[in-house]
Amino acid sequence: MAASVAAQAATIEDQRQTIVELQTPVIQVWEGVLAMPLVGSLDTSRAQEMTEALLEKIVQTGSEIVLLDITGVPVVDTSVAKHLLETVAAARLLGAEVLIVGLTTRIAMTLVHLGLDLGGVTTRATMARGLEFAFRRLGLQVVPRRDGVSAAREIADDGEV
Numbered sequence: 001m002a003a004s005v006a007a008q009a010a011t012i013e014d015q016r017q018t019i020v021e022l023q024t025p026v027i028q029v030w031e032g033v034l035a036m037p038l039v040g041s042l043d044t045s046r047a048q049e050m051t052e053a054l055l056e057k058i059v060q061t062g063s064e065i066v067l068l069d070i071t072g073v074p075v076v077d078t079s080v081a082k083h084l085l086e087t088v089a090a091a092r093l094l095g096a097e098v099l100i101v102g103l104t105t106r107i108a109m110t111l112v113h114l115g116l117d118l119g120g121v122t123t124r125a126t127m128a129r130g131l132e133f134a135f136r137r138l139g140l141q142v143v144p145r146r147d148g149v150s151a152a153r154e155i156a157d158d159g160e161v
């Protein structure tokens with residue numbers, strides 16, 4: 001009986017951990033670049049778990065840039081904005097620059113009306129714009145391909161540099 005209860009408790013803990021990981025995924029999208037898409041509401045407990053998961057991944061990967069994607073956050077109020085700013089500050093202490101991406105016009109207006117100081121926070125409207133910023137910051141370049149050959153290679157093969 002005790003073994004059954006212990007096994008059930010272990011299963012529940014495993015399921016709880018899986019749910020936490022799904023709620024706060026941290027994805028390495030490129031060497032030096034992490035993305036954390038947020039979906040749903042943020043409360044204090046979830047924000048703390050999110051920050052801890054992000055900080056651990058920054059240390060594990062040595063990433064320099066984090067894209068914090070709030071596209072899926074339905075409401076940004078004072079509490080949510082405070083959690084986001086705390087996450088930005090904690091990541092900075094580890095040497096990572098955090099961009100908040102996925103801003104809608106409604107969220108931008110809300111943040112302005114809340115009177116929060118976002119002067120030190122880099123923002124971009126979309127994940128694509130955030131990735132462009134990250135690549136530029138890391139000295140990387142995305143080159144369009146034509147017929148499976150990069151434009152840079154075509155130029156080099158033509159002898160024009």
